[in-house]
Amino acid sequence: MVQATGGGVPKVIDCDIHCVVPAVEALFPYLPPVWREYIAQSAFKGPEVDPYPAGAPTSAWPQTRPAGGGPPGSDLALLRAQALDVGRVSHGILQCSYAIESVHNPDAAAALAGAVNDWLSAEWLAREPRLRASMVVPSRQPEMAAREIERLGGHPGFVQVYLPVRSESPYGNRRYHPIFEAAVRHDLAVGIHFGGAPGNPPTPSGWPSSYLEEYAGMAQVFQSQVISLISEGVFDRFPTLRVALIEGGVSWLPSLMWRMDKEWKGLRREIPWVRRPPSAYIREHLRLTIQPFDAPPEPRQLMQIIDQLGSEDLLMFASDYPHRHTGTWEPELPLATLPDALRTRIMGETARAYYRL
Amino acid sequence: MTDTLQHTTTTARTALRVVDADIHNALPSGEALYPYLAERWRRHHAMFGLPDYPGSSYPRLSPNAARSDAWPPSGLPPGADLAFLRAQLLDTWGIAHGILNPLIGVDGPNVEYSAALARAVNDWQIDAWLAPEPRLRAAIVVPYQDAELAAAEIDRLGDDPRFVQVLLLARTVEPLGRRRFWKIYEAATRHDLPIGIHFGGSGGSPFTGAGWPSFYFEDHAGMAQAFQAQVISLVCEGVFERYPTLKVVLIEGGFAWLPPLMWRLDRSWAQLRDAAPDLRELPSTYIRRHIWLTTQPMEEPARPEFFGQLLEHLDMDDRLMFATDYPHWDFDAPDRAFPAHLPAEAGRRIMAGNAQALYHLPDD
Numbered sequence: 001m002v003q004a005t006g007g008g009v010p011k012v013i014d015c016d017i018h019c020v021v022p023a024v025e026a027l028f029p030y031l032p033p034v035w036r037e038y039i040a041q042s043a044f045k046g047p048e049v050d051p052y053p054a055g056a057p058t059s060a061w062p063q064t065r066p067a068g069g070g071p072p073g074s075d076l077a078l079l080r081a082q083a084l085d086v087g088r089v090s091h092g093i094l095q096c097s098y099a100i101e102s103v104h105n106p107d108a109a110a111a112l113a114g115a116v117n118d119w120l121s122a123e124w125l126a127r128e129p130r131l132r133a134s135m136v137v138p139s140r141q142p143e144m145a146a147r148e149i150e151r152l153g154g155h156p157g158f159v160q161v162y163l164p165v166r167s168e169s170p171y172g173n174r175r176y177h178p179i180f181e182a183a184v185r186h187d188l189a190v191g192i193h194f195g196g197a198p199g200n201p202p203t204p205s206g207w208p209s210s211y212l213e214e215y216a217g218m219a220q221v222f223q224s225q226v227i228s229l230i231s232e233g234v235f236d237r238f239p240t241l242r243v244a245l246i247e248g249g250v251s252w253l254p255s256l257m258w259r260m261d262k263e264w265k266g267l268r269r270e271i272p273w274v275r276r277p278p279s280a281y282i283r284e285h286l287r288l289t290i291q292p293f294d295a296p297p298e299p300r301q302l303m304q305i306i307d308q309l310g311s312e313d314l315l316m317f318a319s320d321y322p323h324r325h326t327g328t329w330e331p332e333l334p335l336a337t338l339p340d341a342l343r344t345r346i347m348g349e350t351a352r353a354y355y356r357l
Numbered sequence: 358m359t360d361t362l363q364h365t366t367t368t369a370r371t372a373l374r375v376v377d378a379d380i381h382n383a384l385p386s387g388e389a390l391y392p393y394l395a396e397r398w399r400r401h402h403a404m405f406g407l408p409d410y411p412g413s414s415y416p417r418l419s420p421n422a423a424r425s426d427a428w429p430p431s432g433l434p435p436g437a438d439l440a441f442l443r444a445q446l447l448d449t450w451g452i453a454h455g456i457l458n459p460l461i462g463v464d465g466p467n468v469e470y471s472a473a474l475a476r477a478v479n480d481w482q483i484d485a486w487l488a489p490e491p492r493l494r495a496a497i498v499v500p501y502q503d504a505e506l507a508a509a510e511i512d513r514l515g516d517d518p519r520f521v522q523v524l525l526l527a528r529t530v531e532p533l534g535r536r537r538f539w540k541i542y543e544a545a546t547r548h549d550l551p552i553g554i555h556f557g558g559s560g561g562s563p564f565t566g567a568g569w570p571s572f573y574f575e576d577h578a579g580m581a582q583a584f585q586a587q588v589i590s591l592v593c594e595g596v597f598e599r600y601p602t603l604k605v606v607l608i609e610g611g612f613a614w615l616p617p618l619m620w621r622l623d624r625s626w627a628q629l630r631d632a633a634p635d636l637r638e639l640p641s642t643y644i645r646r647h648i649w650l651t652t653q654p655m656e657e658p659a660r661p662e663f664f665g666q667l668l669e670h671l672d673m674d675d676r677l678m679f680a681t682d683y684p685h686w687d688f689d690a691p692d693r694a695f696p697a698h699l700p701a702e703a704g705r706r707i708m709a710g711n712a713q714a715l716y717h718l719p720d721d
Contacts, residue, residue, distance in 0.1 A: 058628050169568040170575070202566040203586035204579075205529045212632035213532070213586075213593045216625040217566070219618070220582035224565035224575075231574045249621055254663070255613035256581075258656040263578040266687060267418055271574050279659070294621040296670060304666045305617075310659060326624060 011344075012089045013351035016193075016246050016289045016318035019094040019124055019133070020073035021046075021116060030115035030122070035108065046112055047099035051164075051195030053211060057324060064322035072322040076127060083321040084130050090348065091357050093159060094124060094133040095193055095246060101139050101164055102197035109138035113148055117158070125157035132355065134162035134191045137179065140198070146178035153186030159355045160189040164196025165221045165248060172225075172232030180238045187240075189355060192225055194218050194247035219294070222248035223256050226282065230260065233273035235281045242354060244287045247320055249294040250333075254308035257282055283311040287354055289318035290346060292325035293332045302334075312342050316351045373704055375691050376712040377455040378651045379555075379608050379680035380446065380493075382486055383421070383436035384461060389485075393477035401470060408465020408474075413559040415576040419686050427684035435684035439490060446683045447492055450691050453709060454718045456521060456680075457486055457495040458555050458608060464501055464526055466561075471500035475510055479520070487519040494716060496524035496553050504537060508544035515548030521716040522551045522606060526558025527583040534587075534594030542600045549602070551649065551715060554587055556580050556609035584610035585618050588644065592622065595635030597643040604715065606649040609682055613656035616670035619644055645673055649715055651680035652707065653689040657696045664697040674703045678712040 021027065024046035028036050039045060052059035054071065064082060066075035073079065084092050098116050103109040117135045125131050135158045137145035145161075152158050161183050163171060171192065183190050195218075201207045202214055202221060222245055235241060260278035268274060274281075295302045309315075319331065326332050335343055351357065384390065387407065391399050419425060423435035427445065431438050447455060459482065463475045475498045482495045497520045499507035507523075514520050523545050525533065533554065545552050557580070563569040565579055566586075584607055597603060619641035626633060626640050636643075650673070658664050668674065681689050691708065699707065713720060 056629065057631075058625075165567065167567045170565055170570055171567070173568075173571060196567075198568070200566075200568055201562050203532060203590075204527075204562060204564050204566070204583040205533070205560050205586055205590075206531045206562045208532050208586070208590055208593075209535060210593060210629075210632040212625055212629040213589050215629060216589050216593075216618075216622050217586055219621055220585045221566035223582050224567050224570070224579055227575050227578050228565075228567070228570055231570075231572050231578075249617070251617040251620055252614065254658075255617060255656055255667075258613060258658050258663075259581060259611060259654075260578055261659075262654070262657045263574060267574045267577065270418070270572055292621075292624065294617055294624060296616070296620050297623075301666070301670055304663075304670075308658070308663055308666070324628065327627065332624075 011348045012087055012317060013348040013357065014083060014089050014092040014319050015244070015316045015351050016095055016291065016320045017079065017083050017092045018073040018320070018322060019096045019120065020071045021096065021098045021119070022070040022074040027112065027115040027119055030118035031111060035111045044108065047102045049099045049102050049197040051097055052323065056211060058215060060322045061324050061329065076124060079321065080128065083319055084128070090130065092131050093355065094120060094131055095162060095191065096120060096134070096136055097164070097193065097195050098136060099164070099197050100136050101167065104140070106138060106141045106144060109140060110144045110148065113138045117148070117152055121155065121157060132157055132159045134158070134160040136162050139163055139179070140168060142176050142178040146182040149179065149182035149186060149188065153182065153188060158188065160191040160244065163190060163192050165192050165194060165218065165225055166196030166198055166202060168198045168200060170225055170228030172228030172234050174232065177237070180234060180241055184238050184241050187356065189242040189244055191244045191246050192222070219249045219252050223252060226256060226286070227260065230274060230278045230281050231271045233271065235285045236273045236275065241285060242287070243285055244289065244316070246289045246318070247291065248288065249292055250288050250290060250315065251294040251296070251305050253288065254305060279310065283314065286314070287316050287350065288314055290315050290333045291318045291320040291331050295332055299334070299337060312345055313350055315346045316354065317347045374709040375450055375452045375679065376709040376718060377452050377681050377683070378678040378712050379653065380455045380457050380683050381436045381685065382457045382459050382482065383434050385433050385437045390474065390477040390481060393480045394473060398470060398473040407462040408467055408471055409462060410559045410561045413564070415573040417573060422686055423684045424686055424688055439486060443490065446681065452492065454492050454494060456716065457482065457493055458524055458553060459496070459498060460555070460557060461498065463498050464558055466502060468500050468503035468506055471502065472506040472510065475500050479510070479514055494519055494521040496520070496522045498524050499541065501525050501538065501541060502530055504540035508540045511541070511544035511548060511550065515544070515550055522553040525552060525554050527554055527556055527580055527587060527610065528558040528560050528564065530560035532586055532590030534590030534592070534596050539599065542596060542603050546600050546602050551604035551606050553606040553608050554584070581611055581614045585614060588618060588648070589622060592640045592643050593633045595633065597647045598635045598637065603647060604649065605647055606651065608651045608680070609653060610650065611654050611656050612650045612652065612671060612677065613667055615650070616667070645676070649676045649678060649711070651678050652694065653680045653682045654687045655689060655694055655696070661697040668703070675706055675711055677707045678715070679708045
């Protein structure tokens, strides 16, 4: 993990720590009786999908399994010890990948989202002052999602709205405007995160055969979301909106910016509200977490990619606890080799400003 | 705007030999295929048109997605007039050889119809393009949704040296690494023909992994993601292990997205090897061994030195092939396409040498 470099005020902000609902029964204290009863009596047990198959090597480091049972990321004491009490972490931002978007019943989705958020608030945020969280929302129903954002927008523990990167429509689509409107009204960031099970396939050519392809292919979906947000003019419509790309990789971003800037020159007639080159919006409004990075094998080439980003403000540290993306526990990005000023930004300065911490 | 477009009047040839790896020959009209179609299929075409997945098209920037100066005075559509193409493209740029990749919809779900159309397109290409113009070569179009019918067409024409590759499209009904397509690769390798995967297509799925986009901008810029998914599929399904002589050309997809994809795939496979047990080498090794790319539409980095870095990260100087994409609006001119000066040896290879080697083109 991040190595402490001496005493002083904790400065590290971990922008992606996973908090996992161990079972739907954990949400019962926060669900209305009608849903408790329906879950108990019907075949409906909440989402049945998980972007992280329980047995896959990438889903969890073995040492993150709680000794007392429950999935990795479900035990606060263990999460404290392994993610917060290391390396002078001042804040950790919880991401909960409970697949609300896979629930097609709109009222069930809204009830579950509310329950997850109340569970996060009571059993995580209230018990650990270093934690903040992204709130989950019924994203298939943007108006209902906006109501959930309204309900919790004043809660200081929630700093962001969680949206899974795989969605029914790309998030730039106007149907999602109520979500951005509500987020901006409460000065919440929007975090687009690895995963999602909306029902439509993860590639433009349908369904791949294996989880490896789905995992590797998730980067393309992030790219599609960036293209959508920019071309639909979301940042022109909501000039204070912040969108974080979480657990999506980093090294694909420079080439996407080059391509989008070139396409914009030729095709901007179709999207006239995009008044500046796409890369300008990206550097201003987007932030990316660094784990995984998808780094080139050579350190010199890695520094070139970082240089190609064109901004020292784009990256934010994340452990992505308890997930495993490489052979070592340390972040893929070799932080100790970076220039001091850049490393300081990545480890906490950028996130402190971005999430108003 | 009242000024007329100035045609390139000076010979804007480059000093280097040029092979154009992506030219789009077009039908003068749907009926141009009728001499090559049985009556049953002429009737079908007259009633129902070309096969398609309705609701999956985005209006192009310009009619026929063409340069505005590519409409021939003869009145034929852009790319349909051989004499005009000779003058505006081949002769103007001194192009030694050009590869025709006709984008005529034969990738639909009615496979018998698609097979008949594919045969007709290929026979039309022989008569209208390959016979009269020795500088041209062509791709074999195939009804890809039925691999056996596609293989039959590849076997029919595979030994004709004027056909130099098999044409597939970037958006397909399933990712192209899947088993149902393997007989196509088998047939292609039987004739030592590369598989060309070209920008475009529609397989019925939304155009992104997050649903349908709204704009042509997204359709066009978003093709890179379609290509990435195909590369992932071909590699992870072990297609290059199963067909060790198979060559794949990614046409009109750009290429700056490929180094980060190689890094991501290598890292992913290291963790998830169980999901691709047939692979014995790194994904990037297969990619560099089996995949070629055309250069257009070339990404334009913010700084010229980034282009050199990109080529180094890609490390595929012997796999890049220059292409104009004539007559489309995002045409790359041989003398202006590259954002930075290419070193001499790389320039020779990219402008002609790599394509000559891949497509067995003479050096005369």
